[in-house]
Amino acid sequence: MAKTKAKTKTAKTTKVSKPKIDRGEASYVVQARKLKALIDTLKDQDGVASEAAVLKELARRGFPVHPRTLAREVERARELGYAVTREPSEEGIVYGIQANAAVVEAVANLDAVRKELRKAGLSVLEKQVASAIKVIKA
Numbered sequence: 001m002a003k004t005k006a007k008t009k010t011a012k013t014t015k016v017s018k019p020k021i022d023r024g025e026a027s028y029v030v031q032a033r034k035l036k037a038l039i040d041t042l043k044d045q046d047g048v049a050s051e052a053a054v055l056k057e058l059a060r061r062g063f064p065v066h067p068r069t070l071a072r073e074v075e076r077a078r079e080l081g082y083a084v085t086r087e088p089s090e091e092g093i094v095y096g097i098q099a100n101a102a103v104v105e106a107v108a109n110l111d112a113v114r115k116e117l118r119k120a121g122l123s124v125l126e127k128q129v130a131s132a133i134k135v136i137k138a
Contacts, residue, residue: 002025009113031076037061038073039082042097051093067093 040055042049043077049057058065065073074095077084083098109132117126 015117034058034063034065035073035076035080037063037095038070039077039084042084042095045096048089048094048096051095054095070095072111 006054074084074086085096110129114126114129
């Protein structure tokens with residue numbers, strides 16, 4: 001008598017792996033975007049903003065952060081030359097950002113050049129200067 005073995009197939013679960021991401025590069029991009037969102041948030045505020053308002057706006061922009069992380073981001077912005085303030089007040093911690101006088105002056109000078117180019121009929125150059133002003137303000 002020949003013995004026949006019943007072959008049973010067991011279904012193997014295949015694990016789907018995610019694509020490999022260079023975590024170092026990706027984290028730098030996220031940090032840069034988070035810092036840009038912080039600076040833009042502070043620029044959009046009139047005067048100073050409460051910590052809760054800044055955290056809420058960052059979360060709305062896609063960067064939910066903890067207050068300690070926010071404090072670190074403020075330090076990082078200061079290291080890059082932004083005049084970001086973080087001060088205690090009666091309402092709690094408030095944040096603000098001061099305009100850089102050199103940048104404000106440069107934008108005013110470029111705007112004057114742009115107007116003169118428009119008067120001279122050099123619209124192509126005027127558009128380039130307007131584009132440069134937009135980049136500087138961003």
